[in-house]
Amino acid sequence: MTLREPQATADTLSSSRLGEGTATERELSRQPDVWREAGRIVADRREALDAFLAPLLAAPDLRIVLTGAGSSAFVGEVAAPALSRRLHRRIEAVATTDLVSDPAGRLAEDVPTLLVSFARSGDSPESLAATETADRVLRDVHHLVITCAAEGRLARVHADRPRSFVLLTPERSNDEGFAMTSSFTSMLLSVLLVLLGDDEQVVGAVADAGAQVLDARARIEALAARAPERIVFLGSGPLAGIARESALKVLELTAGGIDTYFDSALGFRHGPKAVVDGATLVVVYASADPYTSRYDDDIARELRAAIGDDAVLTVRASGGGEADWVLRGLDGLDDGWLAVPFVLVGQLLALTASVNAGVPTDNPFPGGAVNRVVQGVTIHPLED
Known part of the structure; x- marks a missing residue:
């Protein structure tokens, strides 16, 4: 064929606009505006971000690990080499699914670590388990949580912890549709701005x-x-x-x-x-x-x-x-x-x-074979 x-x-x-009227099409189409808003959020929180990050980044042996599940993990896969190129330091992308299932292999070195967690909802079982696992395995770990949902478990648990910083992306980036579109790009843009510095011109060029x-x-x-x-x-x-x-x-x-x-x-x-x-x-x-x-x-x-x-x-x-x-x-x-x-x-x-293909775009799996927020995962206790 x-x-x-x-x-x-x-x-x-x-x-015409195929998919018009669906949440997915709406969320996909408004991304340039959401990116500009994400840029403003990072700029507005710059002083607090610097106060949290500067002492960590001053340590020459700091390991930065970017983590998430599914599309959120791919945010890290894009950002890690991009940030390493610019910052000339050790930055790794490790999915929460790997970190939780193989902590001895993924966190083998007990060195000062900044765990950057990406999550649309923060309610996937591995999201919180990854941060808890890092706390158990490592003696010196801090958490930067970049998420789209203030009400998610990940954001709520880390909101008031002294070794954690929660950065929320624009409310509109918390996609209602099944697929991560605006949430993916907003988290990616946010972490680049957080670690490379605010740049309104770059945000404008990317949005254009x-x-x-x-x-x-x-x-x-x-x-x-x-x-x-x-x-x-x-x-x-x-x-x-x-x-x-x-x-x-x-x-x-x-x-x-x-x-x-x-x-x-x-x-x-x-x-x-x-x-x-x-x-x-x-x-x-x-x-x-x-x-x-x-x-x-x-x-x-x-x-x-x-x-x-x-x-x-x-x-x-x-x-x-x-x-x-x-x-x-x-x-x-x-x-x-x-x-x-x-x-x-x-x-x-x-x-x-x-x-x-005639697939219901906002919910391609109406029978629940695959879910918007992953279900059915058992987090097994980590032995000492």
Whole structure:
């Protein structure tokens, strides 16, 4: 099977907004405004944040661990390499699901640690268990909680602890829909601003780029109208995290109806490229780093030669050719910042594919096979 030609033109598609009226579409579409609000929140709390963080960051042996579950874990996967590049210090992304199930392996070194926890609701079983596990295993641990829900268990438990700081993202970022959209990007933007410093111009550029994606959603709708059987997302460095997040969004919102894969530009050739055929759509998130982007361009060229220009979309911040989608106004920004507007491409693909498949986008699993807040997890007691 090969990708079919879209049944509507871009001009026709631009007159409507697929998914309109759903919470998911509403939350996805208002993200640029929510990002500006998130920037203001971090700026307003800067004095308190610095008072909490400065003594910790002054320690040369401080380990920073970014943690969360599912999409919240992928926030850390984007932010860790992005922050390490800029701060030149030890920053790791470890999912709460790994930290809770394997504390001896994930927290093997008892060194001063800042555990940065990301959570949309803060009510997933592993969210609080991860912080409690760290407190049990480590002698010197502080907690920065970045969450969308003031009423969540994670925020409430850590609200008044002297070794904890709770930063709430905008209230509107606490998505009602099944999929994390605004919550993912708001937490990602917030942690970058917290640790790299407030920058109103950067927030504005990122928000403007997000608006560019939303204004050109007809391009995404045309790609989804080609009815791919599988969608592959590729990215290098920090952008590997949004490749993974984008793949999860499509998988979730189509209720598993479209197979998805993610990998790095180099890693994809080592076996996973076997999934590529005429029914595959590939999205490559191209790095802004001149060296790293060479590998992204290499795989994009190779795949275009194999399955055609129309089946490969490269998203980038500058340069590129006619087949690329270039977001303007992002020149000079690192990949961590680019990840915020770039991931809207994956979110829109997921939304459009969900609508086209007739899946109830706000609740793709009405039978409860998969839940908005994970259920059924037993947290086993940790022995001394």
